[in-house]
Amino acid sequence: MLSTLDNISIPERQEAAMKEFCKFFHEPIPEKVTLVPCNSVVALLHWKVLLLLAASLSEDERAYWVLNFQAPEDVQSVAEAMPIQPKYPEAFDAHFLLDRTLHRLQLQQGGMKDMMDAVPVEERR
Structure with missing residues (x-):
């Protein structure tokens, strides 16, 4: 879903954090994390990837996640924070x-x- 036309660069600090996740989960650590092509499961932590995954959910799938993974009470709901x-x-x-x-x-x-x-x-x- 992402292409090289999208701004897919990963800042050094974010890449370092992604590599720490690899270490924690005992996943292979790539020399450089890339989104296109996706070369590590840790790329799933990138905000653009998460946004695309969330956008691809059906209405029923979104309802499942909202119902089963409630946000803390002190956090504004996504619907209020970001209108569709x-x-x-x-x-x-x-x-x-x-x-x-x-x-x-x-x-x-x-x-x-x-x-x-x-x-x-x-x-x-």
């Missing part, structure tokens, strides 16, 4: 990168017309 964003952007800034936008829309290639055809646009008056 629409799948497609509602608007663009005056500057955007067409190649990255096409990638996020899961379009392999194309131009502005292909992107506009892929996203429903509401007419406003």
Whole structure:
């Protein structure tokens, strides 16, 4: 799900922490942890990987995790902290990168017309 177009660099400090997890769980320690290609189970700790895994859950699977793994009472719920964003952007800034936008829309290639055809646009008056 991640590609080299995504910013997939891992800071040294985070990589060091990931390697400590490897040691703790007696997992092989890679020379360098990479997300693309994923070369260690410890890459599952990276926030982008966790976000993609969570986003791929069905509604029933999300409900299972929420029900069975309650957050501490003093922690604000995710629903309150981060409202669900629409799948497609509602608007663009005056500057955007067409190649990255096409990638996020899961379009392999194309131009502005292909992107506009892929996203429903509401007419406003």
